Each structure stands twice: as C-alpha cells, then as structure tokens.
Amino acid sequence: MARLNTFPVSVAVKGRRIVIVGGDDEALAKARLAAKTSAEIVVFAEAFEADFSGLDVTLVSRAVEAGDFVNAALAFVADHGPAGARALKLARGAGVPVNEVDVPENCDFFTPAIVDRAPLSIAISSEGDAPVLARLVRAKIEAMFSPRLGEIARLAGAMREKVSALLSDGVARRRYYEALVTAPGIETALAAGQGEAKADALLAQHAGRISDEGVVWLIGAGPGAEDLLTLRAQRLLQEADVIVHDQLVPAAVVEMGRRDADRISVGKAKGHHSFSQAQINTLIVRLASEGKKVARLKSGDPMVFGRAGEEIAALRKAGLAYSIVPGVTSALAAAADTATPVTLRKVSSGFVFATAHGADNTDLAHWASLAQSGLTLGLYMGKSIARQIAGDLIGQGVSRAVPVGIVVNAGRSEKALYAGTIGGLAAGEIDFADGPAIIFIGETVAEGDWAQAETIAVEKFKVA
The missing domain is CATH 3.40.1010.10 (Tetrapyrrole methylase, N-terminal domain)
Structure with a gap:
C-alpha cells in the first residue's frame, strides 16, 4: 500500500504572521487563501502587479528581511528570481516552514484544496502531484456538505463546558456529540436561533441515561x-x-x-x-x-x-x-464482474447459492436436479474440489456441455476468471489464482462476458 510522504496537520496561526513574498497573481492566490485565517498577512514585493484590494493584508514595498519572519507561522514564496531564493534562505534560517509556489522540491509543506466551514475545515492534498485533482475532489465535497456545517461545529464547541460537567465518561460525551451533530432538525433550529436550546434538551436526555446499552x-x-x-x-x-x-x-x-x-x-x-x-x-x-x-x-x-x-x-x-x-455477497459481485445474468427470461428462472465444501451425495443429486431444471448454481468454497464436484454432477446426469464460469477474488482488482464447460472442468487440471472462488454452473453463464477468462480446457498436458 502506498504511503503518504506528508503528515496532514492543521497549523495554529492565531496571533501569528503569514509571510508572502511576491507581487504577482501567484502571490495573490496565496494571499486570498491565507486571508481566510485570523493570522496577520504580510506581503513583501518590490512592485505589486496583482490587485490585492479587498483583502485584509498588509503590503510592504520592499524585499523581505530576516526580522520579518519573527513570529511567522508559515511563509509562501511566489518570486522565483534571486529575491525568492533569498527569501527561502531567510525563512529556513528563522525556522519557518516555507512553500515555494509550484516548486514541490523546495516546499516544507503543501497547500491543500480547502473546504471552509469555519471552524471546521477539510483539506485535500496531493503532495503537489495533482493540484487539479485535489480541486475537483474539493468541489465534490463542497456539494455534499451544508453551508451550516460550521455553525453546527461552533455549537458543539459552545457546549463543551456543559457536557464535561454533566457527562464524566468519555464514551458518553462522544455519543452525545454524535447525536448532536446528526440530530434531525439541527440546521432548522440554528436558523431559528434555537440551536443551543435543542443542544441543551439533547444533553438533558443523555445525562438522564443510567447507562448506554450495548x-x-x-x-x-x-x-x-x-x-x-x-x-x-x-x-x-x-x-x-x-x-x-x-x-x-x-x-x-x-x-x-x-x-x-x-x-x-x-x-x-x-x-x-x-x-x-x-x-x-x-x-x-x-x-x-x-x-x-x-x-x-x-x-x-x-x-x-x-x-x-x-x-x-x-x-x-x-x-x-x-x-x-x-x-x-461474492456470488453477486462475481456476476457483476462478468456481466452474467444469473436469472434470464426463457433461460433461467432462479439462482441457487450453495457451499461446495462438505457436500454429500444428497446435495449433489439436488444440485444436479436444479441444474437440469434450468436454474443457475453459484457454488462457494469449492475451488479445491472443483474438478471432483464437476465429475460428480456429471455422474448425476448433468450434461458435460453445460457452461461453467469461475471467478476468483470477485469484486476486487486482482480477480481472475476461468470459463468453459462442466466436462472441461471435470477433465482438466486448473492452476487457480489464490483467493476465494465462486463457481457458476448453468446456461446463463454463456450469456456473460468471459472474454478475459482463461479457458477451462478438456485436457491440459504438462511437459516434464
């Protein structure tokens, strides 16, 4: 499994400074982002080409100096010339994490795409590899969550002292907050100015419980x-x-x-x-x-x-x-993987789940009868005895020409497919991939998409 090369954190910037070096559109983009925080935003450049008006930032028309990084939480460098190189050196000398815009190898941190529901924020980062993808993911998340999510978060924060006083158990507190933020009508109550009253009523309910039932x-x-x-x-x-x-x-x-x-x-x-x-x-x-x-x-x-x-x-x-x-369930995932219609008008009116492991003669006779009646069989846990099961079903009267399809690791990217006839399964040796298998037996198998399947041959000869 791939590992992250960065550790996602939220940086505390209240009462501190964010330094931005550069006066062009790249610097403006970072200023707009930084201005969403309560930090002091100071932008340094010899000349300002972009329009920073309307932003709560301080513009300083000179090169940045070492002293400018005192009490700075973060620094952005959007100047890629000598002034930017100097700013990088000064920031690192002051121990301030720095991001050189669009130069990942010079970044101590990356700027994520942010869903802002202050005080709640959701950051989506691609470690600088795919910022466009991060923005698209952000757009999807924005569409999912209510604009009032921040109000719900602030309400939960405002209840903290009351909750701590009435609910001493950590699990009970967590369950209260889960109930609060998912409570039906919580957004309506907030819009009507009744959010705290609803939160108090819910807290009283939780405080009155003797114990939570498992x-x-x-x-x-x-x-x-x-x-x-x-x-x-x-x-x-x-x-x-x-x-x-x-x-x-x-x-x-x-x-x-x-x-x-x-x-x-x-x-x-x-x-x-x-x-x-x-x-x-x-x-x-x-x-x-x-x-x-x-x-x-x-x-x-x-x-x-x-x-x-x-x-x-x-x-x-x-x-x-x-x-x-x-x-x-695996059989339905296997059917989806192979576009196999396990029930099909005028072909199969039903589908039977069964476990092949431990099947006895009575089971086999029953399965054979079902297969001969046109139903599709879906056998679980039969990979190691597939050949034997196929032979036994033929012995019970199932035609050797009946289609068979096998899916190993159904629903997963590493799935493996095998297709042929029950006669081929009974006669041939198959080197199955590792993993759980579903064996389909029935005429509907022929209607599926088994183009990528390994053929179950009637015979497989091995050369010594």
Missing part, C-alpha cells in the same frame, strides 16, 4: 472493494467502539472505522481458525454487555454463509440489541 451490528463488508461498502456500513463503522472483523475483510475497510476504536481480528481461514465460532459468540456478547457498540464486520453479506445465525442466536439469548447491515 449493540452489535452485523455488517457485510462486501467482497473486498472499499467502494462496494454501503453508506450505512460506513456510518456505523464510524460509530463503533469495537470492530470485530474476519480475516477476509481487507485492512482498508477496517480502517474506515474510528481511529480510537478497538480492532479485534477473529480471522478464520481454510484450515486455520484463530477463534472458534463459540469464542466469537462469547466475545461479541461480552463486549455488548459492557455497553459497547460493536461492529461485527463480515466478508460479503453476513446472512450468506457468514454464520450470522449462530451469532444472532447468542445475542438473543443474552437479551442484547442487534441489527443487520447487508453487504454485496
């Missing part, structure tokens, strides 16, 4: 791509005190949770279980019983081969609250 959210993380996570899942991950996650859930999805949330891996991989299911049940019951909000993060959809039923039974027995957040 809850477990069984959340589907999808097949692995972060952008396939639902909005509800993202929101609850930000609210969770503890994230209990499976081994197949990517780190990038787990990282969507709060930074201060506890993270517990209960990884279960084929042939290796760090936690038994009984231990996982006990763990989530204990955490919720302690009043914690628990995100039980499962790969795919929690209700599809996720053993959620056992966890729900344990939570019900303990009298604990829970809810289910659906996710994109």
Whole structure:
C-alpha cells in the first residue's frame, strides 16, 4: 500500500504572521487563501502587479528581511528570481516552514484544496502531484456538505463546558456529540436561533441515561472493494467502539472505522481458525454487555454463509440489541464482474447459492436436479474440489456441455476468471489464482462476458 510522504496537520496561526513574498497573481492566490485565517498577512514585493484590494493584508514595498519572519507561522514564496531564493534562505534560517509556489522540491509543506466551514475545515492534498485533482475532489465535497456545517461545529464547541460537567465518561460525551451533530432538525433550529436550546434538551436526555446499552451490528463488508461498502456500513463503522472483523475483510475497510476504536481480528481461514465460532459468540456478547457498540464486520453479506445465525442466536439469548447491515455477497459481485445474468427470461428462472465444501451425495443429486431444471448454481468454497464436484454432477446426469464460469477474488482488482464447460472442468487440471472462488454452473453463464477468462480446457498436458 502506498504511503503518504506528508503528515496532514492543521497549523495554529492565531496571533501569528503569514509571510508572502511576491507581487504577482501567484502571490495573490496565496494571499486570498491565507486571508481566510485570523493570522496577520504580510506581503513583501518590490512592485505589486496583482490587485490585492479587498483583502485584509498588509503590503510592504520592499524585499523581505530576516526580522520579518519573527513570529511567522508559515511563509509562501511566489518570486522565483534571486529575491525568492533569498527569501527561502531567510525563512529556513528563522525556522519557518516555507512553500515555494509550484516548486514541490523546495516546499516544507503543501497547500491543500480547502473546504471552509469555519471552524471546521477539510483539506485535500496531493503532495503537489495533482493540484487539479485535489480541486475537483474539493468541489465534490463542497456539494455534499451544508453551508451550516460550521455553525453546527461552533455549537458543539459552545457546549463543551456543559457536557464535561454533566457527562464524566468519555464514551458518553462522544455519543452525545454524535447525536448532536446528526440530530434531525439541527440546521432548522440554528436558523431559528434555537440551536443551543435543542443542544441543551439533547444533553438533558443523555445525562438522564443510567447507562448506554450495548449493540452489535452485523455488517457485510462486501467482497473486498472499499467502494462496494454501503453508506450505512460506513456510518456505523464510524460509530463503533469495537470492530470485530474476519480475516477476509481487507485492512482498508477496517480502517474506515474510528481511529480510537478497538480492532479485534477473529480471522478464520481454510484450515486455520484463530477463534472458534463459540469464542466469537462469547466475545461479541461480552463486549455488548459492557455497553459497547460493536461492529461485527463480515466478508460479503453476513446472512450468506457468514454464520450470522449462530451469532444472532447468542445475542438473543443474552437479551442484547442487534441489527443487520447487508453487504454485496461474492456470488453477486462475481456476476457483476462478468456481466452474467444469473436469472434470464426463457433461460433461467432462479439462482441457487450453495457451499461446495462438505457436500454429500444428497446435495449433489439436488444440485444436479436444479441444474437440469434450468436454474443457475453459484457454488462457494469449492475451488479445491472443483474438478471432483464437476465429475460428480456429471455422474448425476448433468450434461458435460453445460457452461461453467469461475471467478476468483470477485469484486476486487486482482480477480481472475476461468470459463468453459462442466466436462472441461471435470477433465482438466486448473492452476487457480489464490483467493476465494465462486463457481457458476448453468446456461446463463454463456450469456456473460468471459472474454478475459482463461479457458477451462478438456485436457491440459504438462511437459516434464
């Protein structure tokens, strides 16, 4: 995973100075940005070509001197001549972080694209590599958030002393602020001058609670791509005190949770279980019983081969609250990856999920009957026994010509595709890519887009 070359921070500039060197449009752009802060903005140049009128800045018509950097928090150099080189040297000599405009190699910091909802700010930085992209991202974020977001932030700040006095527990305070900033009608109340009254009423409710009850959210993380996570899942991950996650859930999805949330891996991989299911049940019951909000993060959809039923039974027995957040299950991600219509008019009227691992003769006979009736089969956990399953289904009467498609790592950038017939699968050796696989069997497979798939040949000969 790529690492940042800069550490994102917000610099305190209240009561300090921001120095800008240069008098052209580049200097003007930085002055406009700096003027959004409460710092003293001083611009130095021998001559001013740009129009700085209307900005709360001080213009000084001379070269910058060493003493001008006293009490400076930041410096921008927009002069790329000898005067700019001298300014860089003076700023660094004074220990002031400096940014030479459009010269990344001479920058101690980079200027992000900023979404301004003072006192709330959102900065988008590309470390100088793609400022245009940063501005486009900023435009999208601007469209997402209300202009009153800053007022909500100021209201939360104004409540700090009251909240500290009434709610001694850090978790209780955090939950109050979460409720405040997401409260229905909070913007309307602020517009009517009733924001503080609404905040006080909400605080009284939270102070009256004897204790917060715990809850477990069984959340589907999808097949692995972060952008396939639902909005509800993202929101609850930000609210969770503890994230209990499976081994197949990517780190990038787990990282969507709060930074201060506890993270517990209960990884279960084929042939290796760090936690038994009984231990996982006990763990989530204990955490919720302690009043914690628990995100039980499962790969795919929690209700599809996720053993959620056992966890729900344990939570019900303990009298604990829970809810289910659906996710994109791997078979549907695989269908999307290959544009395979698992149900298709006059071809297949249904789609069956099943797990191939541990299948017995009864299961195979049932699957064969379903396949012969025209339904599409989606088999999970069958990669290591795919050839055997295919042979057994043929033995149960399934035609060798029935199309087969296999997707390994569905929904991810590293997915691998294999396509052919069930006869080819039964007869050929396949070197599958690493990762979980979905095996589709049925006539609808032929309607999908398998152009990038490796062919499942009837025979594969190996030369010694």
